[in-house]
Amino acid sequence: xxxxxxxxxxxxxxxxxxxxxxxxxxxxxxxxxxxxxxxxxxxxxxxxxxxxxxxxxxxxxxxxxxxxxxxxxxxxxxxxxxxxxxxxxxxxxxxxxxxxxxxxxxxxxxxxxxxxxxxxxxxxxxxxxxxxxxxxxxxxxxxxxxxxxxxxxxxxxxxxxxx
Numbered sequence: 001x002x003x004x005x006x007x008x009x010x011x012x013x014x015x016x017x018x019x020x021x022x023x024x025x026x027x028x029x030x031x032x033x034x035x036x037x038x039x040x041x042x043x044x045x046x047x048x049x050x051x052x053x054x055x056x057x058x059x060x061x062x063x064x065x066x067x068x069x070x071x072x073x074x075x076x077x078x079x080x081x082x083x084x085x086x087x088x089x090x091x092x093x094x095x096x097x098x099x100x101x102x103x104x105x106x107x108x109x110x111x112x113x114x115x116x117x118x119x120x121x122x123x124x125x126x127x128x129x130x131x132x133x134x135x136x137x138x139x140x141x142x143x144x145x146x147x148x149x150x151x152x153x154x155x156x157x158x159x160x161x162x163x
Contacts, residue, residue: 006094006098007097007098007099007108007110007132008098008099008132008133010098010108011023011105011107011108011131011132011138014107014108015105015107015108015138015148016138018144020140020141020144021107021138021139021140021144022138022139022140023131023136023137023138024040024128024131024136024137024138024139025135025136026039026040026135026136026137027135028135029102029134029135030102030134030135030137031102031134033047033049033067033068036067036128036137040128040137042126042128044066044067044068045066045067045068045120045123045124046066046124046126046127046128047066047067047127047128047129048064048065048066048067048106048121048127048128048129048142049064049065049066049067049129049130050062050063050064050104050105050106050109050129050130051063051064051065051071051087052087052088052093052096052097052104052113053076053085053086053087053088054085054086054088055080055082055083055084055085056082056083056084056085057082059080059082059114060088060096060112060113060114061076061080061085061113061114061116062104062106062109062113062114062115062116063076063116063117063118063156064106064115064116064117064118064121064129064145064151065118065120065121065156065157066118066120066121066124066127066157069118069120069157069158070157070158070160071156071157071158072156072157072158072159073085075155075156075158076116076156079154079156080114090102096110096112097109097110097113098110099130099132099133100132100133100134101134102130102134103130103131103132103133103134103135103136104130104132105129105130105131105132105138106127106129106130106138106145106149107138107144107145107148107149108132114152115149115150115151115152116151116152116153116154116156117142117145117146117149117151117152117153117154118153118154118155118156118157119153119154119155120155120157121142121145122142122143122146122153124142125141126139126140126141126142127139127140127141127142
């Protein structure tokens, strides 16, 4: 995988220039969903996260989920036909993507990453995802992710047992 020093220029040129995609400068990192909800006024399900994984076959995946949801790694492993998957370590994120850990956007990732979008994200009319840096968010209609990035759409969410 090639080294991506900084891809903020990709977001600026290709996505933030789009009037339907808003760069939201928060002025501080947002380490948790609760923090992002508090600062944006959005509902928890309107906050999305982009999880980065690597398979035992050196394939890379970026899975976009609603922030409160957990990834079903067993389901994903079967769908991508990998024996093992691991999360990309935070110290690897900048080198692999050109973005800060905690600020990985749903758009503008290197082509080495297969983009996977959880179908539940598309139920929202707007979402806030990583904006390339920890203190930035990208606000957009999630259908733009579908249109612009052509992700593989499926249910990647871990189904929690009913209480």
